Amino acid sequence: MDAFRKVFIVALAIASGLVIGLVIASGKGLSPSLEAASSSEAPVMSIPSWSGIAQAVVPAVVNVSSERTVRQSRTNGEFYGPMDEFFKEFFRFRGIPEERKQRSLGSGFIIDAAGYILTNNHVVQSADAKIMVRLSDDSEYKAEIIGVDPETDLALLKIEPKEELSVLELGDSNALNVGDWVMAVGNPLGFDRTVTVGVVSALGRSNLRFGRQSPAYQDYIQTDASINFGNSGGPLVDTLGRVIGVNAAISTPTGGNVGIGFAIPVNLAHEVIDQLKDHGKVVRGWLGVQIGKLSNDLAEGLSLEGVEGVLINDVFKDSPAAKGGLEVGDVVLKVDGEPVVTPEDLQFKVARLSVGSKVELEVNRNGKIKRLKVTLGERPSDLSQISSESPSASWLGCEVVDIDSPEARQLGVDADEGVVIINVNRGSAAEEAGLRRGDVVTKVGHEKVRSVTHYHDLIDQARESGKPAVLLVKGATGSRFVPIKPEDE
DSSP, X not given: OHHHHHHHHHHHHHHHHHHHHHHHHTTOOSSHHHHHHTSTTSOOOOOOOOHHHHHHHGGGEEEEEEEEEEEEEOOSSOOXXXXXXXXXXXXXXXXOEEEEEEEEEEEEEEOSTTSEEEEXXXXXXXXXXXXXXXXXXXXXXXXXXXXXXXXXXXXXXXXXXXXXXXXXXXXXXXXXXXXXXXXXXXXXXXXXXXXXXXXXXXXXXXXXXXXXXXXXXXXXXXEOSOXXXXXXXXXXXXXXXXXXXXXXXXXXXXXXXXXXXXXXXXXXXXXXXXXXXXXXXXXXXXXXXXXXXXXXXXXXXTTOSSOOSEEXXXXXXXXXXXXXXXXXXXXXXXXXXXXXXXXXXXHHHHHTSOTTOEEEEEEEETTEEEEEEEEOXXXXXXXXXXXXXXXXXHHHTEEEEETTSHHHHHTTOOOSXXXXXXXXXXXSHHXXXXXXXXXXXXXXXXXXXXXXXXXXXXXXXXXXXXXXXXXXXXXXXXXEEEEEOOOOO
C-alpha cells in the first residue's frame, strides 16, 4: 500500500509539473486578470502585408526635378558688417542683379494614361521652371507645367509618354478615419521610391505654417508614416492602393521625420485638377474680407453670446463684401443656410462657389441677426495688392494684414496680436524708418492694435494730429518703438 501511495504521489507530481510547464510555454500567466485579458472575447489584430500594394503603386510614382533662374538685387539688409551702408547704396544705385540657379527635387505620381502627373507646387517652384520627370524604368521626360495652385500647394504636369504608363486610382479622403492604415511613397532624401507605412493620426489640420510656402487653403491629413524631404508630391495610399492624399509637409524641430507628416486630401486635389486641366489656373469665389476665430474674450468684448460663427476683422475696399453691406465686427453664422464654425469653414465654402454666385449670409451684428445678399467676385492672385479703405497705407508707405490671415501665415509670422507688414514701398517713410516685410505692429502709441481697420484708424488719427505715428514693432531682432512722420503730401 505504501508503495502504491509513493507511485501515486510521484505520478501526481509529474502531471502537475507537465501542466505548469505547458502553461508557462504557452505564455499564459496564472493571474486571473491576465487570463481574462487574453480571453477569446478580446479583439484580434492582424497586421496586413503591404507588398502587393507596394508592387502596384511604386511603378506610377515619379521623381520630379525643377530648375529655374532667379534674378535678385542685393539690397535692403542683404549685407552685414562695417561696409553695410556703402554696399547697399552701391548696389541700389547700380541696380546690379544677381543670377543663380534654384533647384528642387521631389516626387509625383501619374493620374492619367495620357501622361498627367500630380505633385506639389513647392516642388515645381514656379510656372516658368524647367521640369524633368524620371519614371520607375529610369526613362526621363521633359514635363509641361499645365498649371500651379499655390493656395493648395498643388501642381499638374504632363509628359508625352512613349509607352503605356502605370496609373494610380484616386480614392475618397472623406472616408478616412483616424487610425486607418496608410502608405507613403516617394523619393525621400534622394532614395528613390521608398515605401513607409503608418496610420492616420489626425484629420482636418489647418493653420499650419511652413515658412514662406504656407498654403491659404489647409485641410491636412496627419500621419505617422515616415515623410522626409523629397517625399513632397508623392502619394499617400490606403490599404487598397487608392490615393487618399498628396504628401506635402513635415513638422520637425530636427529637420527630419519625427512621426508627424501632412498630406493634402485627394478630394481637395480633385477640385484643383479639373480646373488646372481646363484653365491652367484655379478660379475661386471671393468675399473680400479678413476673418478670424471668435474667442470667448472677443465675444465678451463685442457683447456677443457664445463663440459660434466667424468674425469679420476687415472688409476690403470695393470688394463683394463691401458692396453687399458686410461690416467689420459682423459675425458670419451661415452661408446659404449652412452653419460656419471656423474661419477655414467659411473660407472653403466661399472658395468652392463659382464667381458671380449670389450667396445669402446670416450675420450677427451687435446682437441682431441680419441676412445679406452678396455676389461673389474672383479671388485675386495676389491679395497683397488689395488694401482696405484708408489713406494711411499711402501716407506711411506700407501695407498690413491681420495676424491670422493666409498672407501672414505664408511669411511664417509667430505672433498672436497686432498686424503684419506685407509690403514696404521703396523710398517711403516706412522704409526710411527701417520697417520690413514680416514685421509685426503691435501698438500705435499706447493702444494695442486689434485689427487692420483699427490700425488704419489709429494711423489716421496720428496723421490728422500732425504728430509722428509711434509704432511698437516686433521684428527679427526683437521689439522697438519706431516714430514715423512722413513729409507733407
